Amino acid sequence: MDFPNCTEGVFATSSGDYDSLETTKPPPSKILLTLTLSVLAILTTFFNCLVITAIAVTRKLHHPANYLICSLAVTDLLVAVLVMPFSIIYIQKESWVMGQVVCTIWLSVDITCCTCSILHLAAIAIDRYRAITDAVEYSRKRTGARAGAMVAVVWLLSILISLPPLLWRHYSRDADHEDQCIIIHHHMAFTLYSTLGAFYIPLLLILILYYKIYRAAQTLYMRREASRASRHSCMTNGSMIPSSYPAGDGDVDGGPRSPEPISPPEKSFSEPSTEEPPRERVRVSVKAFHCKSRRHESRSESRRSQFYQGPRISGSRERKAASTLGLIIGAFVICWLPFFVKEVIVNTCSSCSTSVEMADFLTWLGYLNSLINPLIYTIFNEDFKKAFQRLVRCSHYL
Template identity: 90%
Template sequence: MDFPNCTEGVFATNCSVNDSLDTTKLPPSKILLTMTLSALAILTTFFNCLVITAIAVTRKLHHPANYLICSLAVTDLLVAVLVMPFSIMYIQKQTWLMGQVVCTIWLSVDITCCTCSILHLAAIAIDRYRAITDAVEYSRKRTGARAGAMVAVVWLLSILISLPPLIWRHYSGDSEQEDQCIMMHHHMAFTLYSTLGAFYIPLMLILILYYKIYRAAQTLYMRREASRASRHSCMTNGSMIPSSYPAGEGADDGGPPSPEPVSPREKSFSEPSTEEPPRERVRASVKAFQSKSRRKESRTESRNESRRSQFSQGPRISGSRERKAASTLGLIIGAFVVCWLPFFVKEVIANTCGSCSTSMEMADFLTWLGYLNSLINPLIYTIFNEDFKKAFQRLVRCSHYL
């Protein structure tokens, strides 16, 4: 423990003056850290506001599935506006200057909003799982009212998870802890209750559901590839059903059509003043018919080639979609685990092990690593959606919306 280099008596005033001068001068590393954290808070605010505005003004995005995305963006916006600024001031001053009432309010908002953000990710996983495994039935149940009910349940669970540790928060009687604002209790039950409800149970739920989503998507792709392969084999074996062609194309594949009589318009192409003999007119009509039949055959062959190439590229397209889906799920799960797992591991160790302790710098780093998830969420959950991309482009260009 470091002690201040001060003496009592007449030198006490000089010591306090020097301390005040030292505290007014921030080191460059502290200034750089403050600027970096402020930039993260501004970016988190900007991107979440962009998602909320895009959903609000774009009618194409007014879908029950996007209501959960919008609620997640609102929650992450609250983290950026109500939690991050106070944390930046706390890190900069290294002491809490706003009293214990404001400290309790800040901690309650911090824990509730972060828990709500995590539970939103679990709710989105549940929604996507039901949409892909029970698409027909769930499409009828997937209404705005049901999405609103899911959002209400998420907020209610977040409050129920964060309230008990706040109510039974341990206030230390040491004078060293009077100027600190930390969640500190030594009750094993509250530690397990808060960490399991806020992170570990949602983590297991997200991992299981996204694994099942990936398996279900893989099964759908395999079924589509099998259907494409069967249709391709039917085409190559010459057993395509004639009714599958549009009207007017059946004659092209069923053999050469019967010669058509020359229409009056085709007769008028030969001027009467030339006075062609009947034999020359017959040759001209035969040549016109042959060129017309060759054009029809070439068009039919090109259509068949395009169908064959489409069927042959089916497995490759579905494979690329499968890889894209796997990479998207990997980004979602990876970002969530990297941002929040270290923090909750530290929370379990610090509140259950009496002799274990972490430095203030490490605690702040792990806390802000969790806050970083509020910046990543609006990027991951919208950047792979073409409708959101177009809405963002229109927002940035300040254009009109449909």
């Protein structure tokens, strides 16, 4: 994202240097860099198209929450198609060669789409927070129209954040930088306005909301485990008594067994049959009684093992939720924080500057978030996994 807070000299080169570049062959490092960035742009296009197609053709994914994911994928797709290719040409040529009209359009799309992508992440965090903390009430309000309204608000805020710097560039055009496509300003107000609105406020909101989501999920798991324990206690209370076992039938450690349910008496004890001798009937009935007792014992043991595995399962779920949230927040912070820290430092410190290579690297590190978003927001969802598998296998389904 070629953000509006760029310093003089970034991507700048003299006309004489540009003429010499046209007559010389690009070095291998420049070719390798161009190929690498092109691969990133292609992968970003592919994965975001995959997400959009999966949501469009899979009926099970037609949910208001996934509309925000689809809108995020559309925004990141615009970054891949309309922003990255021009940036690759800009880096390869080291000068803007496509005219000022195209430059204005590119800057507008760049700033707006990158800001919109970041604000989409905040909107998804708000939606998930409401869904987990007010599930019953929010499930009635969570409609397609409400999701569409959230998308419209996100795009409107992105335009409002991006428009003032673009207007400033239009009215303060500098003839000394005709071969560049940047926005040059030295006003603290623009720095605060653009960086706070496009990154720092959404970052703070995302951190707070995902922390609350994790705490709410933790509380929900604890309540479910308490509910399971209460149901297990009600199931066994009053119907269990300690059982005595012959030597060798107890547990391996020799400790007492848990109470077992009393098996109902076998029918053969009370209703003698005329088809068998009495001793045979007693022998068979005792054998059947022991078989049934063992079946009850195995069922009770299985029930107890499931009960005692509950906290372990809950712990694994909490770890999975924590790792998922960590990936979402970590990817966002790693991709965009260095760029915006650089913007604040460069535009508040008159003696500070960055090299062209560092500016390119930080810009593309932010673009990389558009490649990561469709992966981390869908890969942990089983419905998305199945939809991707069917799309890759070219299966036709509804």
